[in-house]
Amino acid sequence: GAADRVALDVVAPGHDLLPLKELGRITASVVRNEPGRAMGYAPIPGDPQLIRQIAFRSMEHGLPVAPDDPLITAGCMEALYLSLRSVCRSGDTVLIQSPTYYCFLQLLETLGLRAIEVPSDPKLGVSPKDLFHALRTFDVSACVLAPNFNNPDSSLTPDEAKREIVSMLAERSIPLVEDDVSSDLHFGPRRPGTYKQFDQKGLVLLCSSFSKTIAPGYRVGWILPGRFRQKALEIKATTNVSTSAPAQMAIAEYLRQGHMERHLKKLRAALERQMDTMQLHLGRHFPEGTKVTHPVGGGVLWLELPKAVDSVELFFQARAERIGIAPGAIFSTQDKFTNYIRISCGFPWTRDVEQGVTILGELAGRMCRS
Structure with a gap:
């Protein structure tokens, strides 16, 4: 499922x-x-x-x-x-x-x-x-x-x-x-x-x-x-x-009832923590030359991969491994961002997420070498 x-x-x-x-x-x-x-x-x-x-x-x-x-x-x-x-x-x-x-x-x-x-x-x-x-x-x-x-x-x-x-x-x-x-x-x-x-x-x-x-x-x-x-x-x-x-x-x-501010404080701290962890692992597992944004808010990272990586192809390969990513090309009406992907950091860091990031990095690395 x-x-x-x-x-x-x-x-x-x-x-x-x-x-x-x-x-x-x-x-x-x-x-x-x-x-x-x-x-x-x-x-x-x-x-x-x-x-x-x-x-x-x-x-x-x-x-x-x-x-x-x-x-x-x-x-x-x-x-x-x-x-x-x-x-x-x-x-x-x-x-x-x-x-x-x-x-x-x-x-x-x-x-x-x-x-x-x-x-x-x-x-x-x-x-x-x-x-x-x-x-x-x-x-x-x-x-x-x-x-x-x-x-x-x-x-x-x-x-x-x-x-x-x-x-x-x-x-x-x-x-x-x-x-x-x-x-x-x-x-x-x-x-x-x-x-x-x-x-x-x-x-x-x-x-x-x-x-x-x-x-x-x-x-x-x-x-x-x-x-x-x-x-x-x-x-x-x-x-x-x-x-x-x-x-x-x-x-x-x-x-x-005044719940919002307390909730937001917790949510922001968690998102920042999850984003830090994600950045660390992307650095470990992704090919040389990958650039990752370091936002001061929000919940997503924008990755620029080496030119050899086609993000739409990467999207399909990742999907076959049951990993969802958003390829850069869908974020523009022009032919741009073909070697970019967006990754969400909304979910807590788990063994599954770590494994997913590792596999994703391997797939991207393979494209650089082929």
Whole structure:
């Protein structure tokens, strides 16, 4: 079965890092105490208590948000979908960073949008200079950027660059869809800033979710939609009416009881430990010349393998050994990153994972020698 598969391709914390007992208990109690509310349709914008909790947390992070601004969505993917539909029409051109999360690329394709790729540096993310150049060259309708621990390269755009990018886009009235799904997973003492905090015109639509932190299966995310709230609400109403009521009620209660910060502290420490261990073993088992990122947050490593390695071929060979990896080529619309792979560090280090990494290193080594 799937149990003996080494899933280095799944970006989510392992089950023992999720608050299963606590959230399970809270879910049971909210459904028992308010069955009518739990079984009925939630309001289209979302559960009022959850909206308030998200607004409070956003304010604590210095974001310009009113108590009833947030719009609740089915995970971050729906947040991105609603945001893009609110600011673009089919045929428009959208700027994205490269590499970027492959689901964004599929989403752009589904919506009939053209992607222009701006390079993402594994340390510093997107540079304002590169973005400026792209804006001068192309007629851009919107940007989709992940400034904090971008998936797959885990890059972190410095706050100064964020400020510069937001004001550059504001001058041109270009909306910015911000993927903020990993900011809570910082290893340093402070949560990194967001594009949204520099947003004075309401042009930044911040998208996030609880999937990478407490409950991937609950599919609860949100948008801080700025000036596009009404439009996003109309699209939400005709897409899936509203997000799951019991899931929203449970997370609202989890936040209200104050469990989140304590949980995040534990989660971040565990992810950092798992990432350190993974880096150590990659250094041991992978061929000479392999480069591995050293992110300061998130949960994934981005590996540049020697040129002789074809990551798609490596993906298929690894799959035959029941090891999952994400080949670099899927993170771009161009023919790039063919010798890169993304490896997730969400799961605890076990004998199986160690064996998987050893086999993966051997497969890559064999390609270098052939």
